[in-house]
Amino acid sequence: MMNSITIYPAYLQLFAGEMNTNTTTDSGLTKEMKTFYDKALIRLAEPELVHDQFAQKRPIPQNGGKTIEFRKYAPLAKQLTPLTEGVTPDGQKMNVSTIEATVKQYGGYITLSDQLMLTAIDNNLMEAISLLSSQAARTLDTITREVLAGGTNVQYAEGKVDLRSELSYTSEEDNDNLTVRAVRMAVRTLKGQNAKKIGTSYVGIIHPDVAFDLMSDPEWKYPHQYKDTTNLYAEEIGEIGGVRFVETTEAKKFAGEALASDSLTLTVNGASVTGTKTVPFDGGTVEAGALVGRTVNIGGTVTKVTANTDSQLTVEDNVTASDNAVIYPGEGGAEGRDVYATLILGANAYGVTEITGGGLETIVKQLGSAGTADPLNQRATGGWKAMRTAVRLVEEYLVRVETTSTSNDHIAN
Helix, strand or coil, rough: CCCCEECCCCCCCEEECCCCCCCCCCCCHHHHHHHHHHHHHHHHHHHHHHCCCCCCEECCCCCCCCEEEEEEECCCCCCCCCCCCCCCCCCCCCCCEEEEEHHHHHEEEEEEEEEHHHHHHHHHHHHHHHHHHHHHHHHHHHHHHHHHHCCCCEECCCCCCCCCCCCEEEECCCCCCCHHHHHHHHHHHHHHHCCCCCCCCEEEEEEEEHHHHCCCCCCEHHHCCCCCCCCCCEEEEEEEEEEEEEEEECEEEEEECCCEECEEEEEEHHHHHEEEEEEEEEEECCCCCCCCCEEEEEEEEEEEEEEEEEEEEEEEEEEEEEECCCEEECCCCHHHCCEEEEEECCCCCCEEECCCCEEEEEECCCCCCCCHHCCCCCEEEEEEEEEEEECCHHHHEEEEEEECCCCCCCCCC
């Protein structure tokens, strides 16, 4: 019978509460081993940090500092006054502003049983490091993505609508999918703000579902069709409209899950409602309180649910809708359609902390390292810990283009 290894779930947590008093500070690893595992973690995590690629990067504050400073330089004004012979003009000062961000700590770990004593511990530990590196990368990448997706410079498809809730998909011919025209509109916005290119192009971060739609355009160029096929970005898939795109499933997606256990939508029940915050409904099975905090679209008004029974909603805003009007999930577009955010960036739009120099490290506790908390030496752990912050530096250098897609699975990320 083969010896089994028990791998418990990894626990992701923000280190903000009380410390575990049973945790020791000595992992039992030599300095060389610790360096090896740190490098392995970073090497495996780096390719998944798609949103980090184009940021200003700053080292982790030393000596326990919790704030980090990013600098932003204002452009110099034009000098339109002609020079006078023999007269030295007044010089100009660089206008530097600083943006401070608070660094927070994140981490996760896997617990391994004492069966490791009967197997090759390094192989199992490296498997754990591989799983943990993916978890760390997805965690840190999401932190950066959420900051970028919160930008105020928003373009809805080709600009024909003004709200996310108005983005629609009726058919393959009639929709608000991402188009090359929408890409060019975003580029025009960046150029209008004098946003510098990243290298020779602007850069877009795109979801595979949206990339699938855009890549059918005849103007699309794959990387092997570039004049210069060297120096590609991680996960780069092609170029169109003056933007080089990198693809990630972690690109922001706004989607609403089903409102009922047996139906995506609900319906107004009994009679029309006019200027009220209380809406009776039917059309699906809903538990009391299950929709509190959810966003719904009732009669074209997007509002939050503050309370619900199994047959009535209470919402934040007054709504008006006819009897049997459909109540849609309101997190996405029209009729509950999924909405995707494609980020189109210029240089120096945002900043993040480095993952090197203490930004991301392994924490390995060998069997027995927990002392009396593990009296039979049954548990070892492998984990990661990271210091992270991300901040938008220049709102005008980042355009979030929100669109629909042919895909519509109602799963947010």
